[in-house]
Amino acid sequence: MSHQLTPEQLALSLARKKKKEEAAAAAAAKKQGSESAAYEKLLKNPAARVLKREWLNEAKEHDGSTILVATWNILAQILVRRDLFVGSDCLRTSQRHPMILAEILSHKADIFCLQEVDRQDKLLPTFHQAGFKEAFGCGRGKKHGCMILHRATRFEKIAERVVFYDETPVRNPNTQGDGPNLLGLTHRTRNIGLLVALKDRVNEAAPPVIVATTHLFWHGLQAGILKREALRFRSEHGNNRSSIIMAGDFNFQPDEAGYALLRGETLIPEQHVQLESSRVVHVSLDPTVPRTPRTRTDADDDDEAAGAGAAARPDLKKGTEGAEEDAEPVVPTKIKDARLAVESDGLLSTEEMINLFAAGGEARSAYDEILGRCAESMSEADNMLVARDSSMQGRKGACEPMWTCFTHFWRSTLDYIFIVDPDGDGFEVIDALKSPRTEDLGDGLPRLRVSPSDHVALAVLLRLPEFKA
Template sequence: MDSTASEKEQLRQEKKALREEKKKLKKLQLQQEGQTQDSATMLPPPTPYRRVWRSTFRHRPITIMSHNILAQNLCKRTVHPLAGDMLKWKLRRRMVIEELTYYQPDLMCLQEMDNYDEFYKDELAKLGYTTLFQRHETKRHGCLIGYKDDVWKQIEYRTLDYDTDTSCKPAQTTGNIGQLVALAFRNDDGEPHSGVVLGNTHLYWRPNSNYERCRQAMIYMHHLMALKNELGKKDPADHWVPLMLGDFNTQPTDPFYSIVTGKPLTNEHLHALEISRRPFGDGPEIDDATQPLEDLSLCSDLKDIHELMALIGPDETMQSVYSHHKRLWDQQQRGADISETDHNRYGVGEPDYTNYAHDFKGTLDYMFIPNQAVILNILMLPPKHIVQPALPNCHFGSDHVSLMAEVLLP
């Protein structure tokens, strides 16, 4: 090969190498830009489209609790002679907090709350609860509502003093109070939207004071529904659900239970209300069943039950969450010997007791919710051998057992 041909071949090789180098640089440039000559013509591999779930219900299920925790200033040996060391404050307060820590309801209503500033306020804050505490100036214990601020936003808070409420005149001064709070659900971006109007109360305890206790309960329900309606008028797009909890000191056989659940008042109810339409002192009490009406000094300026119903009677009825307890108890005990633990004392589905003290055993505590609400789960009552002979004991720090349920709001 002559020199000219050799030079031409060398030039051709150099040009070829240059072209190859340019291709490499171009390919590298395309790769750096996230593109390749092949990707311009390739389609992504087929994959299923991921759709989004949306609930047909407006709100998620929530858990609610009502619990009379037994005020420490009421822990007297004469009242609880079988409690032993369980009346000691340091032991009982640990029991109460451990129970609240274990269940951690979304919303809690506690009664007979004392030592709030000294103990419960900080302990409940550690569990994430914002708390609202109220007591009458004549009492050392009161009521508390607890909720979690990351789930709820407080819209309005009101308190009730049954002694001074102007709805209707009281039969006597009792120092009992109630709480009402409107709590809005926080949506995904943290803004409040609709919610609940939650009530908490502790009504007058004296057994024969049927009239005053029924009056207090009707005032409580009247103001609860009024607040719900006020909020609904402000923004019709929002939906507010009433929840009425507390220690009503009312058995299922008493008048108010029939009133709130939409059952007719019996002649026995009317008689008990009429003969108790007066104040009761600390002395000997009348026998409701035998005392003739003409022998009683009734307060003529107190409205009778028919006038009360016309004035502040409920516009809507509610269901008692624990009216389902008997059915669930039977399912739980099916196939077992339930002769000693059957819950059917009242015949309306309520448990035989929520209070199991030395001198009284019966159902006094309730959680009333709308009839349209769905009850998903109920915290069952313990069998009687666990609470006998009386509470408090080594399993329970109060003479009342807590009520708790998971509900789906309408």
């Protein structure tokens, strides 16, 4: 038998709801004031100037029906080396710190995923003043890690978890025995994924949002592990209506196997070759492997950044203008400090990799989606990946930003905001921060008055589906 409220009870319920809405609005106004105060203080410092960037659609709907999500590899100070960032005029802490804060606060994000975060004692006071709360995780023994900021008046953190890739089995120990082959490692990277579950304070009927950030090694396997663990995390702390946002530095380009697997795209011959050639075991796992002579741009084993780790990355084939249509796939150059894997090493086969990534359905790319939909009308067609790599025409990833990492030695698209939809309706991508144009980036980042990192920030505005209590 259904219970019907009396007029007095209904009036009381409506009054309570109105009071709660007024309290939320007051808290939001207070938060906005504190954030504005922190940002205004930074604006008075000329050293905090960064490249001003416009939004694709200039959407005005940043309210309770939308979420603004951003991601950025800020470049840990501990990884800054002058021989890697040749020509940079922005390498000292005193130069970079105010610019890092200005970049982060300027976007007024509800959720901000950060990678290569060090010097937390210097960053967190300003983040807290601006109304953010944080979750942080790092690899064992590392001095930098990943952070997820959330606006405290919009979200409440209800759970968090760190995924240690080197310690996370890729196979089921209940069905496939035990031993080191369950991990299926090719390198010991000390990389991690960071997961949080956020409850929406404004839309009480909305399910928790699952947010994952990471800074990956160049091998695509870790992206599959992150997705699998995010799905498990959702089953524990969200529900079948919860969307998953995976944002960070994935360290693979859209023409590589890791991206194709995550997007649910059929692998092309070159990508099969990439996977086959990546099946090696590094000296970090097998100390009997002889070391390869170093060059001046080689990174330390600890450095997995695109900047700091580019030299350790295999020289995978990239699409170029005028390439032969029937050219044979190019085998990557020999991966440094590694031997070919054998069966007992337990590395996943291509079929096993495909199955790992397939769980939960394909991941959407927010930038690829909205740029593909709006670029022509917004004069951004010449600022997308396909404009510099014609081999991507008609493929998923063609409309990713032309660059997300831009230095003297390496220029790539490595950073993404992915969405894994729930059962039913997911987020709608309604706006995106335009990526900088090549001419704005000079000879390479970091650069004063442009960016204090070798990466550029990405940000998108997502509209929530309608939820009923």
